[in-house]
Structures are given as C-alpha cells and as structure tokens.
Amino acid sequence: MEGFITKEIDIGGRKLSLETGKLAKQASGAVMVRYADTLVLATVVAAEEKKEGIDFLPLSVEYRERTSAAGKIPGGFIKREGRPNEKEILSARLIDRPIRPLIPKKWSYETQIVTTVFSFDGENDPDVLGAIGASAALAVSDIPFDGPIAEVRVGRIEGQYILNPLVSRLQNSDMDLTVAGTEDSIVMVEGESHEASESELLGALEFAHKYIREIVALQKEFAALVNKPKREVPEDAVDAALVSEIKSLAFDRIHELNRMVVKKAERSEKTKKIKEDVLAALAEKYPEQEGKIAEILHDIDRDDMRQMILKEGRRLDGRGYKDVRPITCEVGILPRTHGSSLFTRGETQSLTSVTLGTKLDEQMIDGLLPESTKRFMLHYNFPGYSVGEVSRIGSPGRREIGHGNLAERALKNLVPGEKEFPYTVRIVSDILESNGSSSMATVCAGSLALMDAGVPLAKPVAGIAMGLIKEDDEVSVITDILGNEDHLGDMDFKVAGTRDGITAFQMDIKIRGISFEILERALAQAKEGRHHILGIMEGTIAEPRKELSQFAPRMTSMKIPVDMIGAVIGPGGKVIKNIVQQTGAEVNIEDDGSVVIAAVSAESSDKAREMIERLVELPEVGKVYKGTVKRLMDFGAFVEFLPGKEGLLHISQIDHRRVNKVEDVFKLGDEVEVKLMEIDDMGRYNLSRKVLIENPNPDALNEEHHSDHRPSDRQRRGPRR
Numbered sequence: 001m002e003g004f005i006t007k008e009i010d011i012g013g014r015k016l017s018l019e020t021g022k023l024a025k026q027a028s029g030a031v032m033v034r035y036a037d038t039l040v041l042a043t044v045v046a047a048e049e050k051k052e053g054i055d056f057l058p059l060s061v062e063y064r065e066r067t068s069a070a071g072k073i074p075g076g077f078i079k080r081e082g083r084p085n086e087k088e089i090l091s092a093r094l095i096d097r098p099i100r101p102l103i104p105k106k107w108s109y110e111t112q113i114v115t116t117v118f119s120f121d122g123e124n125d126p127d128v129l130g131a132i133g134a135s136a137a138l139a140v141s142d143i144p145f146d147g148p149i150a151e152v153r154v155g156r157i158e159g160q161y162i163l164n165p166l167v168s169r170l171q172n173s174d175m176d177l178t179v180a181g182t183e184d185s186i187v188m189v190e191g192e193s194h195e196a197s198e199s200e201l202l203g204a205l206e207f208a209h210k211y212i213r214e215i216v217a218l219q220k221e222f223a224a225l226v227n228k229p230k231r232e233v234p235e236d237a238v239d240a241a242l243v244s245e246i247k248s249l250a251f252d253r254i255h256e257l258n259r260m261v262v263k264k265a266e267r268s269e270k271t272k273k274i275k276e277d278v279l280a281a282l283a284e285k286y287p288e289q290e291g292k293i294a295e296i297l298h299d300i301d302r303d304d305m306r307q308m309i310l311k312e313g314r315r316l317d318g319r320g321y322k323d324v325r326p327i328t329c330e331v332g333i334l335p336r337t338h339g340s341s342l343f344t345r346g347e348t349q350s351l352t353s354v355t356l357g358t359k360l361d362e363q364m365i366d367g368l369l370p371e372s373t374k375r376f377m378l379h380y381n382f383p384g385y386s387v388g389e390v391s392r393i394g395s396p397g398r399r400e401i402g403h404g405n406l407a408e409r410a411l412k413n414l415v416p417g418e419k420e421f422p423y424t425v426r427i428v429s430d431i432l433e434s435n436g437s438s439s440m441a442t443v444c445a446g447s448l449a450l451m452d453a454g455v456p457l458a459k460p461v462a463g464i465a466m467g468l469i470k471e472d473d474e475v476s477v478i479t480d481i482l483g484n485e486d487h488l489g490d491m492d493f494k495v496a497g498t499r500d501g502i503t504a505f506q507m508d509i510k511i512r513g514i515s516f517e518i519l520e521r522a523l524a525q526a527k528e529g530r531h532h533i534l535g536i537m538e539g540t541i542a543e544p545r546k547e548l549s550q551f552a553p554r555m556t557s558m559k560i561p562v563d564m565i566g567a568v569i570g571p572g573g574k575v576i577k578n579i580v581q582q583t584g585a586e587v588n589i590e591d592d593g594s595v596v597i598a599a600v601s602a603e604s605s606d607k608a609r610e611m612i613e614r615l616v617e618l619p620e621v622g623k624v625y626k627g628t629v630k631r632l633m634d635f636g637a638f639v640e641f642l643p644g645k646e647g648l649l650h651i652s653q654i655d656h657r658r659v660n661k662v663e664d665v666f667k668l669g670d671e672v673e674v675k676l677m678e679i680d681d682m683g684r685y686n687l688s689r690k691v692l693i694e695n696p697n698p699d700a701l702n703e704e705h706h707s708d709h710r711p712s713d714r715q716r717r718g719p720r721r
Contacts, residue, residue, distance in 0.1 A: 007222045011035075011152075011211055012163035014124070018136050018222050029141025029228075033133040035164075037121035039069075042133025046143045047110040050234065053291065058110040059100055063092040063130050069120040070368040086401055087367055091127035093402050094151065095134050098180035098188040101510050102146040103138075104233045111143060120368045123166040128153050131180060132215060139223035142231045146512065148223070149187060150215035151180040154204045156193075161207040167369065175200075177505075179208035183216045186519070187509045189493075192409035195501025198523040202516060242286060246296050249278050254301050258308055261318040264347050264435045264483070265388060271301070302488045309469045309476050309485075316482055317346070324464070324480045324529050329444075329540035331452040338549040339453020343445035345480070345533075347435035349386075352445035354453040356552045357424035358598035359588040376412045378427040380404030380442055386434045403439035404429070407463070410443045410496035410504035411450070414458045421456060422555050422596050436482040437465035443496045443504075444537060451541050454548040461503060462533040463496030466522045470511065477522050479529045490514075495526040499534055553586070553598040556605045562593045564616040567644065575615065575643075583608040615643045619685060621676050624692065629670045632662050639674055639687055647685030649674055656695040 003025075008017035017034045024030035027043040051058050065088055066081065067074050074081060084092070095115060103111070115130035131151035138145040155165035155173035165173055177191035186205055193201070253274050257267065275297055279290055286293065308314055313321065325346030334340035339354035362373040380403045384391025396404075407429065415425060427449065429442040440463030447461040467481035468491035478485060486492050491514065493507040548554070560568060568589060569576050576587055585599035585608040595612060599605035619642060627641035636650040649672070651659050659665055666672065674687040 005222065005225045007218055007225070009214060009218045011215065014164075016132075016215065016218070018133075018218065020136075020140050020222075020226060027137075027141075028143055029137035029139070031133050031136040031140065033129045033136070035129055036124045037119060038117070038124040038126050038129060039119040040115055040117050040126045040129040040133050042113065042115045042130060042137045044111065044113045044134065044137040044141050044143060046112075046141070046231075050108045051110050052108075054108060055291065055295065057100060057103060057105060057107060059096070059103060059113070060111070061092050061096040061099070061113045061115075061134070063088050063095060063115045063117075063127070065117040065120070065126070065368050067368065069117045069126075070122065072368070075366050075371075085367060086405070087127075089398050089401050090405055091130060093398060094127055094178055094180070094188075094190060095131045097190075097508050098131065098149045098151065099134060099138070099145075099147070101187065101508075102149065102182075102512075104144050104146070106233050106235060107144060108234060109143075109231075113137070117368065122369070123168060124164065125153065125167060126368075128164065128178060132219075136219050136222060139219050140226040140228055142228055144230050144233050147182065148216050148219035149180050149182055150212040150219070151178065151188075152208050152211050152215070153178050154191075154208050156196075156200075156204065161204055163207070163211055175204060177201075177204050177208070179205060179212065181209055181212040181216075182512065183213050184512065185209075185509075185514055186212075186507070186516075187512075189505055189507040190406075191506075192413065192504045193502055194413055195498055195503060197501055198520070198527060201502055201505065201523065202520055205519065206516065236292070239292075242282075242289070242292070243296055245282065245285075246278060246293060247300060249281055250274050250297060251300060251304070254297075255304055258301070258305050258316060259314065267316075267484075268388075305484070305488055306469050306471065309478065310471060310474045313476075315478065316484055319480075321476060322479045322525060322528060324532050327533060327536045329448055329537055331448050331541050336551060338552040339449045339451075339455070341445045341448035341452055343441050343448060344433075345437075345441055345444075346482075347433050348438050348441045349431070349433040350429050350438065350441040350445040351432055352427060352429045352442065352449045354446075354449045354455065355426045355428075356453060356455070356548065357426065358553055358555075358586045359422070359424065359596060360586055361424040361426070375418060375424045376408065376415055377425070378404050378408035378411065378429065378442070378446060380407060380439070381428070381430045382434065382438065383431070386431045386438075403442065406439050406494065406504055406506050407442040407446055407496075410463055411446050411457075411461055413503060414461060414498070415450070416456050416458075422557065423455075423553075425450075425455060434483070436486060437463075437480070437494065439463070439506075440465050440494055440496060444533060448537060448541060451544040453552070454545040456544050459498040459500065460534055460537050460542075461496060461498055462530050462537060463494060463504070464526055464529040464533060466493040466495065466526050466529075467491055468493070468514065468518065468522070470514070470518075475518060477518065477525050479525055491522075493522050493526070495523065495530065497530060499531060551600070553600055554602065554605055556597040556599075556609055558595045558597070558609060558612065560589075560593045560595055560612065560616045562591075565589055565591075565593060568595075568612055568615050579608055579611050583611065587612070611643075617642055619645060619647075619676055619679065621679060624673060624675045627672055627674050627687075629666045629668055629672060632666065632668060634662070637662050637666050637672075639672060641674055641676065641685070641687065645685065647674070647676065647687040649687045649689055653677075653686075653688040653690045655693070656690055656697070 003021035006019040014036045019032050028045045030043045033040045113134045117126045128151045135148040139148045154177040155162040156175040174194040180188040328344045330342040337353040338356045365372045427446045431438045443463035450457045467478040467485045467489045469476045490511045496504040583604050585604045588596045597608045625641035627639035631638040638646045640646050677688045678686040
C-alpha cells in the first residue's frame with residue numbers, strides 16, 4: 001500500500017508496533033499502536049487558520065474506549081457510548097500532561113488529539129498506548145512538536161520492577177506508576193504505592209526511563225520514514241522600544257510588589273492596578289496593543305519572581321525554600337456527618353466529610369474490563385468562590401476528577417479490607433480557599449476526617465507539593481508552592497504518604513525535563529515537609545476514634561449455610577424484602593453465605609439477625625418455639641414455629657383440661673408457645689403446648705380424649721423436613 005509505513009520493537013516481552021498511512025489519512029497525523037492484541041488509533045488535527053486573541057495553547061485531548069473493543073455491549077438503556085467515564089478522563093490527562101509542554105507556546109492553531117481504543121485483549125491497558133500513539137501522530141504530522149515522548153507503566157511484584165504489568169498481575173503489585181519522558185529525562189509521573197521509600201520510587205523511574213528511550217528511538221525512526229515537513233510557528237516581532245517603555249513604567253513597582261508579604265487577593269489587586277496604569281500610559285502611543293502589553297508585563301513579573309527565588313532565596317510570601325505555610329487542623333465540626341475535618345494551610349482550605357455506607361452503596365464500574373465495584377471513593381470539588389471568581393456550577397471537570405483521583409490513591413491503601421471493615425467509604429473534599437496544592441490539602445483533610453469517623457486508618461497520611469525554579473545551572477527546589485509559584489515555575493511535584501513511605505505521587509514538568517539528581521533532591525525535601533505536616537495533624541487527632549459516629553450504620557456479620565441462601569432471599573426477593581421492611585436494616589448476602597446486616601440502631605440490627613436465624617434454623621426436638629397459628633382444624637391447629645415450617649398442635653396437646661373445640665382457645669394469627677415433641681418418620685412435626693403450662697389438677701388422671709379426631713395423612717398435610 002502506497003504510503004503505508006510500520007515499525008515495531010520488543011518491549012516487556014511483547015511486540016509494540018506503530019503504523020501509519022492506512023487509516024484516517026485525512027488527519028494531520030494518524031498512527032495505529034498495537035501492543036499484543038490491544039490496538040489504539042491516535043489522530044491529531046490542527047486548524048489551518050490561527051485563533052486570534054488567545055493567550056493559551058489551544059490544545060484538546062480526548063481518549064475514548066469502545067466497549068466493542070472488549071467484545072461488550074454498553075450497559076444501561078442507551079446502548080452506545082456517551083460522555084467519557086472517569087477512566088477515560090484520567091487517561092486523557094495522562095496523554096495531555098506530558099505532551100502539552102512540548103508544543104510551542106506560540107502555536108495558536110486549534111489542535112485536537114483523539115485516541116480511540118479499538119481492540120482490548122483484557123491484559124494490556126491501552127492508556128499508555130494512547131500517549132505513545134499521540135506522540136507518534138504528532139511526530140509524523142506537520143504540527144511543531146519538541147518530542148517524541150513515550151509512556152510506560154511500572155509495577156513491583158516481590159521486590160522486582162515489572163514493565164507494563166498485565167492487568168491480572170497488577171493486582172498483586174505494591175506499586176502502580178505511570179511514567180512519561182523524552183530521551184533525555186522524565187516529564188510526567190502519576191501513581192501510587194504501598195509506602196514506598198524515596199529510593200524505591202527513584203529506582204522505578206530509572207527502570208522506566210530505559211524503556212522510554214527505546215520507544216522514543218522507535219518513534220524517531222518511524223517519523224524519519226514519513227519525513228513530513230513541519231509548519232512554521234508564528235513568532236510575534238518583539239518591539240524593543242515597547243518593552244523598554246513598559247519596564248520603565250512597571251519594573252520597579254513589580255519588583256517591590258514581589259517582595260511584599262500580602263494576601264493573594266491584595267496581590268492580585270495591586271497587579272491589576274499596575275497593568276491598568278501601564279495600559280493607560282501607553283494607550284495613545286500603542287493603540288490596540290493591550291494583549292501584547294499584558295504579555296510583556298507577565299514576562300517581567302515571571303522573570304523577577306524567579307530571580308528573587310534563585311538569587312535572594314526569598315519567596316513571594318517571605319518564606320525560605322523549605323518552609324511550610326502555617327497550618328491549622330480541626331475535626332468533628334459537622335455534627336451530623338459520620339466524620340469531618342477542616343484543614344487550612346496558608347490560603348488553601350479543605351472542608352472534608354466522610355460518609356460510611358453499606359455494600360449497597362458501592363459504585364458499579366463498567367468499562368472494557370469485567371464489571372466490578374468500588375468501596376472507597378473520594379470526590380473533590382473546586383467551586384469558583386475558592387479563588388474569588390464567578391463560575392458555572394455543573395458536573396465535575398477534568399481537573400476535579402484528576403485531583404480527586406490522586407487524593408483517593410493516597411489514602412485508599414491505608415483503609416482495611418472489606419472483611420476487617422465492611423463499610424463503603426465516601427470522602428467529599430470541598431475546597432473553600434485555594435492558593436496552591438488543594439489536592440494535597442485534600443489528602444490531609446481526608447486523613448483527619450477518616451480518623452474522626454472512626455475508620456481504622458492504619459496511619460495518618462499527609463501530602464505536599466514541591467516546585468522548581470531552574471535557569472541554566474541554577475536550581476531551587478521549593479516546598480509547599482503557592483499558586484503563582486506553580487504558574488510561573490517549572491515543576492509541580494506532589495508527594496503524599498505516611499511517616500514510613502510514599503502512597504501517591506504526581507509530577508508535571510513545564511520545561512523539557514529534569515535530572516534524576518533534582519528529583520532525588522525534591523523527594524528528600526518533600527519527605528521533610530510531609531513529616532512536618534504529619535506532626536501538626538497528629539497534634540489534632542493521633543489515631544482513629546474508638547467508636548463510630550452515632551449516625552453511622554452498624555454492621556453485623558453472620559454466616560448461613562449456602563443451601564439456605566434461597567430461603568432467606570425468597571421467591572423474587574420476597575423474604576429478604578420483608579426483613580428489610582420490618583426492621584429498617586439493610587441485608588446483603590454473598591454467594592458463600594456471608595451475611596452483613598447494616599442498621600443505625602442495635603434494635604433494628606438484632607431484629608433482622610433474629611429473623612434470618614429463624615429462617616435458617618433447623619427444627620430441634622425438645623426446643624421451645626414461639627409460633628403463629630396458621631390453620632384451625634377439628635383435630636387441632638397447625639402452628640408455624642419457624643419461618644416456612646409448620647407443625648401440628650393436636651387438640652389433646654393444647655391444655656391439661658379437655659378442649660371441645662380448637663376455636664374455643666385459638667383464632668388464626670394467634671401467637672402460641674409450643675415445644676417440638678417429635679419429628680416422625682415422614683418428617684412431620686408434632687408440637688405440644690400442654691407440657692409448657694402447669695397442670696391445675698396434677699392428681700387427676702389425664703383423660704385420653706378426642707381419639708376420634710386423629711387426623712388422616714391427607715387432612716394433616718404437614719410439611720416435611
């Protein structure tokens with residue numbers, strides 16, 4: 001086929017292949033990536049016309065999974081894919097974050113990357129293939145790109161690092177790390193671990209980078225075969241005279257403001273005033289240059305702040321490199337939630353709540369993999385008022401989902417398993433103020449709220465965000481970054497963990513890359529900051545509360561014979577629904593006969609347990625039961641003494657005195673205490689009330705009576721065992 005090009009390499013014991021020229025040929029670039037039997041098509045398209053009046057890179061990235069790729073039909077009423085699910089959003093972020101910094105900032109043509117999973121073998125996760133495909137599609141397109149990049153996943157099983165572990169093996173891994181990089185350095189990290197040390201994390205990154213370099217080399221060879229010329233990046237001519245005039249008007253004021261310790265809102269107002277004054281002064285001489293003037297002011301501010309940190313060792317709020325902002329912690333501030341906390345660090349604040357639910361509250365997960373459930377959830381909300389802005393209130397955005405997922409990964413491995421703690425846990429973090437690293441504030445607040453709720457969290461968890469300022473060989477690693485330090489800096493490296501190790505991490509680099517020496521330094525500094533924060537948190541609440549909230553459901557576990565599960569559930573769920581309706585408790589039964597009863601009150605729980613025990617109880621001769629009269633006959637009454645089990649209370653066994661008619665003593669629905677006297681050869685139950693009541697005339701002979709009323713087998717119709 002003319003124009004068809006393919007290249008392949010062995011990675012992790014499987015073939016990784018790239019091909020172009022066969023599919024989606026009208027896109028600016030299109031590459032099909034194959035790894036074993038998982039195939040992802042990545043396409044990139046750039047508009048022909050510039051997007052005027054923007055000060056950002058107009059790039060959008062989409063990652064979509066077709067359930068047909070795994071031989072499945074979508075669930076629900078609408079049998080087609082709709083809005084992206086959480087997995088697709090997180091995978092799109094894994095593609096966007098390493099690629100965005102490598103497209104020129106001056107590129108003002110709207111660009112879209114779309115990666116689509118067309119085949120999934122059930123073992124090789126397509127998300128990292130989406131990033132490789134997107135990079136390769138950019139490399140073979142006419143779009144300027146300072147790549148390629150590659151992305152791999154690293155697991156660790158029995159102390160050995162595993163490249164791109166199979167989905168089935170990842171369950172046994174104590175590390176799940178996604179790493180993206182160029183041939184020179186790491187540019188993005190995202191992952192979780194079971195309290196890994198800093199050196200173990202660095203080892204995983206070095207392990208990943210060996211294979212990243214191989215995949216990057218493959219893409220370079222692949223792109224060279226295509227050899228498509230790149231489009232020119234539009235460069236705005238720099239007006240030296242304009243820059244000089246702006247500096248003379250604004251530099252001293254910006255320089256002074258950067259060294260003033262003021263609140264975020266006040267800094268924003270003062271910055272706005274400088275901009276307004278400069279625009280007014282230059283409006284006549286430089287008409288319609290507002291955007292250019294604002295851009296130059298931004299660059300002056302950026303350069304001055306960076307030099308202040310590098311040369312003076314001083315930050316915007318007056319702190320040193322390693323200083324953490326003032327922290328306050330409170331717990332139990334929301335009276336009706338099961339657990340709550342307020343964590344404030346500088347001008348970043350998270351109000352977090354914990355809700356404990358039952359098995360029925362688990363989240364159903366549907367996608368390419370078999371349907372599963374999720375019992376630990378963390379949801380992060382970032383309203384506009386947290387940064388003093390008006391914003392639309394709607395469904396969570398990609399940033400909120402990404403930040404929530406990072407905090408969830410930081411905490412989830414410290415929560416006991418379902419057998420030890422049979423609750424569904426939902427954490428909600430509402431960011432009330434934000435000036436840097438609200439996701440790490442969520443980790444701290446989530447840890448505090450879990451302990452306030454009485455969740456047996458193994459250890460407290462804290463998180464901190466590290467920044468980087470790098471100019472040539474001058475480097476400053478800064479702890480607990482502000483919003484401006486994130487915006488104007490070169491790195492955002494978030495690290496969460498306990499005193500014993502790292503549980504979650506995320507790194508984004510805005511420059512081409514950084515060395516492992518800088519990463520090692522950042523990790524060591526992050527450990528110091530994390531331990532400092534943990535000390536403050538432990539001063540508020542050092543361990544989980546001994547008792548759950550009075551408003552949380554109480555869990556009771558019991559076991560029933562597997563062959564009795566049907567009896568407890570009943571036809572169409574009739575029996576179990578009746579238990580729930582009568583007791584107000586929730587009842588969940590597993591296939592192995594494990595039963596979990598959830599109820600707010602002990603009375604409700606005890607009643608449900610008693611009803612289930614009676615359903616599965618085997619009749620025992622000599623035992624006394626409280627039964628209900630179900631049928632009245634001439635010869636006696638049939639009494640249901642256990643659910644679904646009736647026995648005959650013969651008229652002669654009702655009382656010591658002669659009973660002429662059963663109706664004289666009982667009516668339908670009466671409760672009666674009886675003793676099981678016999679289970680006959682046909683499995684029928686014979687009951688007695690008489691033996692349980694005192695004989696008023698013990699010396700009198702008990703007359704054998706009613707012999708003519710002995711029931712026939714047909715009349716009796718007694719239930720068998």
